[in-house]
Amino acid sequence: YRIIDKSSSSIPFSLNPIQEDVLDNIHNRNLILKARQLGMSTFSVLYILDEVLFNPNLTAGIVSYSLEHAQHIFKKIIGHALDTLPYALKPLAGVISRSAREITFNNGSSIRVDTTLRGGSYPLVLVSEFGKTCSRNPQKAEEVVTGTLQSVPLEGRVIIESTGEGNEGFFADMVNNASRRDNEKLSQLDYKLLFYGWM
Numbered sequence: 001y002r003i004i005d006k007s008s009s010s011i012p013f014s015l016n017p018i019q020e021d022v023l024d025n026i027h028n029r030n031l032i033l034k035a036r037q038l039g040m041s042t043f044s045v046l047y048i049l050d051e052v053l054f055n056p057n058l059t060a061g062i063v064s065y066s067l068e069h070a071q072h073i074f075k076k077i078i079g080h081a082l083d084t085l086p087y088a089l090k091p092l093a094g095v096i097s098r099s100a101r102e103i104t105f106n107n108g109s110s111i112r113v114d115t116t117l118r119g120g121s122y123p124l125v126l127v128s129e130f131g132k133t134c135s136r137n138p139q140k141a142e143e144v145v146t147g148t149l150q151s152v153p154l155e156g157r158v159i160i161e162s163t164g165e166g167n168e169g170f171f172a173d174m175v176n177n178a179s180r181r182d183n184e185k186l187s188q189l190d191y192k193l194l195f196y197g198w199m
Helices: 017-024 040-054 067-083 087-093 130-136 138-151 170-181
Strands: 002-004 010-012 029-034 059-063 095-098 102-105 110-114 124-128 157-162 191-196
Touching: 002 067, 017 029, 017 040, 017 191, 029 040, 029 170, 040 059, 040 067, 040 110, 040 124, 040 157, 059 067, 059 138, 067 095, 067 102, 067 110, 067 124, 124 130, 124 138, 130 138, 130 157, 130 170, 138 170, 157 170, 170 191
Parallel strands: 029 157, 029 191, 059 110, 059 124, 124 157
Antiparallel strands: 002 010, 095 102, 102 110
């Protein structure tokens, strides 16, 4: 895959040490508290793209604090990765349809972006910048918790990644609960806390 870096250049994607750590420690339910500019959104989005390309009939969802941000992720990360695939690999992607909110592939898989997902089952979900959703729009955050997260089956996978946005709201509560519980002996429904500070 190729990504657009901070200087607006298209470069091959290569895992940085923090992204490698997340990949090595991924669990069914993942809660990532992180500093800015660590590449966590890029990693998470490309992880989802990779999963849907190589697993048939997988429905994935990406949720963000605003539809504009979700569509930006869709266009700038997924869109760029698909558009710049080497010619020989383009048939692997097999894009059947592509809109501002959904991409479907010829293996039966799809990715949808929105501010919340309701109805249907989403075995793979990314909630990007959930702390921002909680601080800006608590009602929307509640929809994510009661709708989006409930759409993920037991054996599915959730990645919630965000910078901290205060000590109140669903994201802060989830982080505090996961921190108190610890990452030992997690069930499929327990959130694994991964923390990456600015240092």
